[in-house]
Amino acid sequence: MKKKINKINNLLIQFFGIPKKNKKNPDPVDMLIGTILSQNTNDKNSYRAYQNLKQKYKTWDEVAKLTPSSIEKIIRVAGLGKQKAKAINNVLKGLKKKNGKIKLKFLDKKDDNIVIDKLTEFNGVGVKTASCVLLFSLNRNVCPVDTHVHRTLNRIGLVNTKTPDKTFNEIFGQIPAGTAHSFHTNLIRLGREICKPTKPNCIICPLEKYCNYDLKNFDKNVVHTKNDFMLLDNIS
Ligand code: SF4
Structure with a gap:
C-alpha cells in the first residue's frame, strides 16, 4: 500500500502543488x-x-x-x-x-x-x-480521514471500506514518511474540487489513469471551482 500511496501523493503534488503548511505547529x-x-x-x-x-x-x-x-x-x-x-x-x-x-x-x-x-x-x-x-x-505522519478522503480513496480503489474510520484504520501506519500532510490536504482538494460526491470531473482528474472507479464521469460541462482554503492550516 505504501507504494500506491506514494504514487497518488506524487500525482496530486504534480497537479495541485505542495500544500502550504503552518510555519509553527499550532497548540x-x-x-x-x-x-x-x-x-x-x-x-x-x-x-x-x-x-x-x-x-x-x-x-x-x-x-x-x-x-x-x-x-x-x-x-x-x-x-x-x-x-x-x-x-x-x-x-x-x-x-x-x-x-x-x-x-x-x-x-x-x-x-x-x-x-x-x-x-x-x-x-x-x-x-x-x-x-x-x-x-x-504534533507533526505526526498520520492522515486524518474525512468524508472527502474516504470517498476519493474508495473510488480510486486504494481501500474498500464503508466508513471514514475504517478507511483511517486501513491506511494507518502505511503512509510513507513525511507525506501525510500533502497526501491528506491534496485529497481534500481533490474531493472538493474534482472528485465531488455527484458528477466527479474525471476529464481533468490527475488520477484518472490510476483510478478504478466504475462510474467515471466524462461530461465536459462540469465546472472546476478552486477551493484551497484549509482551516486547519490557518489555526494559530
Ligand atoms: S478519476 Fe474520477 S472518480 Fe477517479 S479519482 Fe478522479 S475524479 Fe474521482
Missing part, C-alpha cells in the same frame, strides 16, 4: 477546538467561529467558564452550534478536571495510538478530530 488545544468547529461545515465559516472565540476570550480557561448556550451564540456561524458548543464545553471542562489545566502538551511524548485513545475519551471527539491533532499539532 493542540487550539487544534482540537478548531477541528470540532470544522465538522460538517465549510472551512471559512468554521474559521470565523474559531476567530470569534479567540478574539473574545484570551484563554481557554475563560471559555471553560461559559455555559454551552453562551458558547453556542459565539460559534453559531459554524453551524451545528448546539452540538459543537456541548463538545467544546465538555473538552475544556474535562481537561481542567483531569489535568488541573487546559493543556495537551503531555501528548507530545505519547505514541499515536495513545493520543487517539486519550482524545476520543471526550464526548464529541472522534478519530478524525484526534488524528487532526496528531497531524497538524
